[in-house]
Amino acid sequence: MDTDHITDLWSRVVGAQPAPSLWLVIATGVLALGTVVPRTAWRLSRNAVTIAHEGGHGLIALVTGRRLDGIRLHSDTSGLTVSRGKPTGIGMVLTAAAGYTAPSLLGLAGAALLASGHITALLWGATALLLAMLVMIRNAYGVLTVVLAGAAFFLVSWLTTPHVQAAFAYAVVWFLLLGGVRPPFELMGKRRRGSAGDSDPDQLARLTNVPAALWLGLFHVVTLCSLIGGGQWMLGL
Template sequence: MDISQARVAATAVHLAPSWSTGFASGLFALLLVGARPLWKHTGHLDTAVHEGGHALMAFLFDRMFVTVWLERNQSGLTRYWGPPRGPGRLVIAAAGYTAPSLCGVGGAGLLAAGNVTAALVLAGLATVGLLLVVENGFGVLVVLVMLAFVALVGTRGSPGVQLFVACTVSWFLLFSAIRSLGILRRARRFSRSSDADMLAASTHLPAALWVAAFYLVDLYCLLVGSRLLIGG
């Protein structure tokens, strides 16, 4: 590697998004979330992060035999063995609809500080961790595609491409968290088996209150993430 190549490699670690990069990547992410034909494919990322949030909290709260399913219709399921009640169960149930927005704002924070490489490495490690607990074939395929994409961008993409992709993914997660809550509200008209209903059964607080709490968290993360990606 000559000196010029070394300088380019160094910028991959210390390259924060400009206003134009943050704005353009945000528009692209909004298209990926808002356009129905695209969402039929990209929505699997939101489901994977959602179930990954459940799985991570289950692991941290010492649950056993954590397994994840990702389905073709973008539904998902995380199963684990452990105490049926207690604070751990509440945190695990609440982690799903907040995981995409928290990951999005976390990624935005890393990118605003110029840590593009760290964001990609953490994304790769999280994807590998999810791959270890996914049980069904379609879910494995989804996670492998995600892992291949992160590896391709991280090893073949220029610093500018890596930054734009990382910004787009952060925006995508922030936007998709809001869209998923809209899907949840519509789904609850026909079924009462959502995370919000599980929390309602455990806490005796209305499920609608939990949905509102999810909205507050996700909207706050969108606000903070926007400032980091555009104004950071």
């Protein structure tokens, strides 16, 4: 690849693309909602939220100086991230708190990129994050789901028209923002039934002596505020 091609590729990635029409933004939001609300669709689409959830645990573990041993993703949409380091302290607290907030915060960051016209940068950035996560996956199902997700982002960014890229990017960001809201509500229901005794809020309660209900409330605040803020950015409000 010569210098001109490299320059063109770099300009394509970091440059801004024209904003799509408002109807496309709304249509992709409705499409994303259709993958989150119906129970049947959610059973499949929740795998993508799990990737973001466990990826959030893993990323913050590394940022805070912990050693990341591996990530597992399971077909029942559960996951497990294992890290080593000091069992208490701010690093462990942030790592435990990152999971339920990660999909929504990633969606919020994606909405900021889309609002500034950086559609291709979002697609390539997502591909890079999934590739980095793939190195830490420790089971076959996890490898399959991350490879398929990464391939989808790459192929869309490389082979499709700008209009298709925009539709895909907006649908993904809407999905992260909407899909990030549902898991805390699901966890709240499980805790009421007494079937989530070792959930992230319970681990945080043991680490901080702050009640698990308050941590769960924080997750609700982060996910709902991210949806409102990210939605406003993408709709141009």
